[in-house]
Amino acid sequence: xxxxxxxxxxxxxxxxxxxxxxxxxxxxxxxxxxxxxxxxxxxxxxxxxxxxxxxxxxxxxxxxxxxxxxxxxxxxxxxxxxxxxxxxxxxxxxxxxxxxxxxxxxxxxxxxxxxxxxxxxxxxxxxxxxxxxxxxxxxxxxxxxxxxxxxxxxxxxxxxxxxxxxxxxxxxxxxxxxxxxxxxxxxxxxxxxxxxxxxxxxxxxxxxxxxxxxxxxxxxxxxxxxxxxxxxxxxxxxxxxxxxxxxxxxxxxxxxxxxxxxxxxxxxxxxxxxxxxxxxxxxxxxxxxxxxxxxxxx
Amino acid sequence: xxxxxxxxxxxxxxxxxxxxxxxxxxxxxxxxxxxxxxxxxxxxxxxxxxxxxxxxxxxxxxxxxxxxxxxxxxxxxxxxxxxxxxxxxxxxxxxxxxxxxxxxxxxxxxxxxxxxxxxxxxxxxxxxxxxxxxxxxxxxxxxxxxxxxxxxxxxxxxxxxxxxxxxxxxxxxxxxxxxxxxxxxxxxxxxxxxxxxxxxxxxxxxxxxxxxxxxxxxxxxxxxxxxxxxxxxxxxxxxxxxxxxxxxxxxxxxxxxxxxxxxxxxxxxxxxxxxxxxxxxxxxxxxxxxxxxxxxxxxxxxxxxxxxxxxxxxxxxxxxxxxxxxxxxxxxxxxxxxxxxxxxxxxxxxxxxxxxxxxxxxxxxxxxxxxxxxxxxxxxxxxxxxxxxxxxxxxxxxxxxxxxxxxxxxxxxxxxxxxxxxxxxxxxxxxxxxxxxxxxxxxxxxxxx
Numbered sequence: 001x002x003x004x005x006x007x008x009x010x011x012x013x014x015x016x017x018x019x020x021x022x023x024x025x026x027x028x029x030x031x032x033x034x035x036x037x038x039x040x041x042x043x044x045x046x047x048x049x050x051x052x053x054x055x056x057x058x059x060x061x062x063x064x065x066x067x068x069x070x071x072x073x074x075x076x077x078x079x080x081x082x083x084x085x086x087x088x089x090x091x092x093x094x095x096x097x098x099x100x101x102x103x104x105x106x107x108x109x110x111x112x113x114x115x116x117x118x119x120x121x122x123x124x125x126x127x128x129x130x131x132x133x134x135x136x137x138x139x140x141x142x143x144x145x146x147x148x149x150x151x152x153x154x155x156x157x158x159x160x161x162x163x164x165x166x167x168x169x170x171x172x173x174x175x176x177x178x179x180x181x182x183x184x185x186x187x188x189x190x191x192x193x194x195x196x197x198x199x200x201x202x203x204x205x206x207x208x209x210x211x212x213x214x215x216x217x218x219x220x221x222x223x224x225x226x227x228x229x230x231x232x233x234x235x236x237x238x239x240x241x242x243x244x245x246x247x248x249x250x251x252x253x254x255x256x257x258x259x260x261x262x263x264x265x266x267x268x269x270x271x272x273x274x275x276x277x278x279x280x281x282x283x284x285x286x287x288x289x290x291x292x293x294x295x296x297x298x
Numbered sequence: 299x300x301x302x303x304x305x306x307x308x309x310x311x312x313x314x315x316x317x318x319x320x321x322x323x324x325x326x327x328x329x330x331x332x333x334x335x336x337x338x339x340x341x342x343x344x345x346x347x348x349x350x351x352x353x354x355x356x357x358x359x360x361x362x363x364x365x366x367x368x369x370x371x372x373x374x375x376x377x378x379x380x381x382x383x384x385x386x387x388x389x390x391x392x393x394x395x396x397x398x399x400x401x402x403x404x405x406x407x408x409x410x411x412x413x414x415x416x417x418x419x420x421x422x423x424x425x426x427x428x429x430x431x432x433x434x435x436x437x438x439x440x441x442x443x444x445x446x447x448x449x450x451x452x453x454x455x456x457x458x459x460x461x462x463x464x465x466x467x468x469x470x471x472x473x474x475x476x477x478x479x480x481x482x483x484x485x486x487x488x489x490x491x492x493x494x495x496x497x498x499x500x501x502x503x504x505x506x507x508x509x510x511x512x513x514x515x516x517x518x519x520x521x522x523x524x525x526x527x528x529x530x531x532x533x534x535x536x537x538x539x540x541x542x543x544x545x546x547x548x549x550x551x552x553x554x555x556x557x558x559x560x561x562x563x564x565x566x567x568x569x570x571x572x573x574x575x576x577x578x579x580x581x582x583x584x585x586x587x588x589x590x591x592x593x594x595x596x597x598x599x600x601x602x603x604x605x606x607x608x609x610x611x612x613x614x615x616x617x618x619x620x621x622x623x624x625x626x627x628x629x630x631x632x633x634x635x636x637x638x639x640x641x642x643x644x645x646x647x648x649x650x651x652x653x654x655x656x657x658x659x660x661x662x663x664x665x666x667x668x669x670x671x672x673x674x675x676x677x678x679x680x681x682x683x684x685x686x687x688x689x690x691x692x693x694x695x696x697x698x699x700x701x702x703x704x705x706x707x708x709x710x711x712x713x714x715x716x717x718x719x720x721x722x723x724x725x726x727x728x729x730x731x732x733x734x735x736x737x738x739x740x741x742x743x744x745x746x747x
Binding site: 074103107111138140217219220287 | 557
């Protein structure tokens, strides 16, 4: 049984903790939700006010800038123990504002975690008021936006004048994500409730599929032909694929696949390494990164 | 050749017969001697024991004395939270809690854990005179972030003068710490500034370049070498990092090695990296580590390249994976074999049903190709010769890993090295060509079983 994990990213002050609270309240009573948060995050989710209204298990991690690639290894054991002891139905994790957003997905390939947890959804919060305020950090924010499944333009009540501009810019960076607008981290999660009812339904007699996820990263180019061959090979086990891949000539393509259908589109507004999230029922003996590397030609 | 001399040649961009290898052993050294991260980083004797063990196991050309970017921050008043399997984390930022920048003092040899690292460096210097010792200092921007917290990002625009003043102080701290480490015997000062990956090149040039450059100039004035470490998505800053004139830039897996190679060599600077830390070195197996090493060595080339992991090795990195890296570094033949092992992870092991026969001995030799590889040829010949006297009771098969069936057989038999001889499905002789009598003995044992 594999537990879906939702990752909440967004730069410092974008409203991640408010969103987390809103998320917890929206699903109150519908299943066992666990929260993972950096113990020293700017705003701690854990407080008497929230504890009174919602019940949840909390795993705190104290790695400073959580999910720096160097520190991921040590997180494997604590996450495996947490899952074993608490057996949540869903995990929501707040990434540190300076983190490398989906790096954490790499550790789900560890033997201890394979088949226990998978990266189901990535939320990214954007502070509509301050989006353009810190140009020095634009590259980092863009990276977080690019890896998101859903982008929440937050604090729209405070940013009425600039909102269209922010939306246009965000859509240019990631035209593929779902876009929502929020105030104080509050957005409509109705669509999500329906999607998650599968995991949170009280009748679990049918069990949940044995799903895993992998995050593939590569700074090397792969030819379009080899990329297609790789996707072709993976499709029998893959439920969903999403991400950006660098192909020959340094061009970037967006890859999106559902079961055995996938599409590849060129995306001009991005330079950087490939990041591909794959969710599916993979052979546990295989390391998806290594399989991808082999197609790259390593 | 001694490690330091090899690295020196790499820094001078000379063509090399072998690429130098620098495993960034931090708290992983604690794992090697069975102690947790906290005890390890607080004790000079343990640091020496951990690094000595790493030298014995991994045969490096250079190695850091300690990998801990919190040493200066701790001395300057940041609170740390310790962990059993990670370096400590900074959890308080004095400059955002009312402490004045002007009240902060440059560190001394006796402050905090500085003497622990200096003691370890002095002992290691005596113990390993030819090894390049890396002394790590916290890069000025990362130290500034430790001291001020994330407010620094807003201050870059709201109060650039203050940021400049803070960066000046942090670079003085860096130079002072570098001086102590060099006096203790370090050959290379690594300025580790991961948080610069957060900012764009223009901000880097304004707020980081002048201060980082000062440190590199100081190191050069002391006739020592320097390396600029960055990790994360920092491709945008490689050029401006090189412009700070370190002797080397070192990067992680997020930046293409060929890109760094082109930029660095064009500016006359050596470069290093970028083996994948988590997905390969920590979570992969020996063959994955070997293939990753081959890929890096081929991209890096023989001029100016230093093979290293992307960052501080995770504590639990399997020893066998790092030994596999060392094997590829030192052994050209092992490199050829690893290269041939194409598409291993996507293949299913061969089906061994019907492969063995009762009353007969089946010998399988896994080779690169006995026609072109000398050790493989000798192993096949030796086994065939030793089998002759047993007639048709012994069957000898060669499986070349140049083709898919050979690799599938290798997987089925659980073979890790080439050439390897298996008798009735059991691995018997690895790499070494056994004497005829030993092979005969092994066959006899199987026939009588």
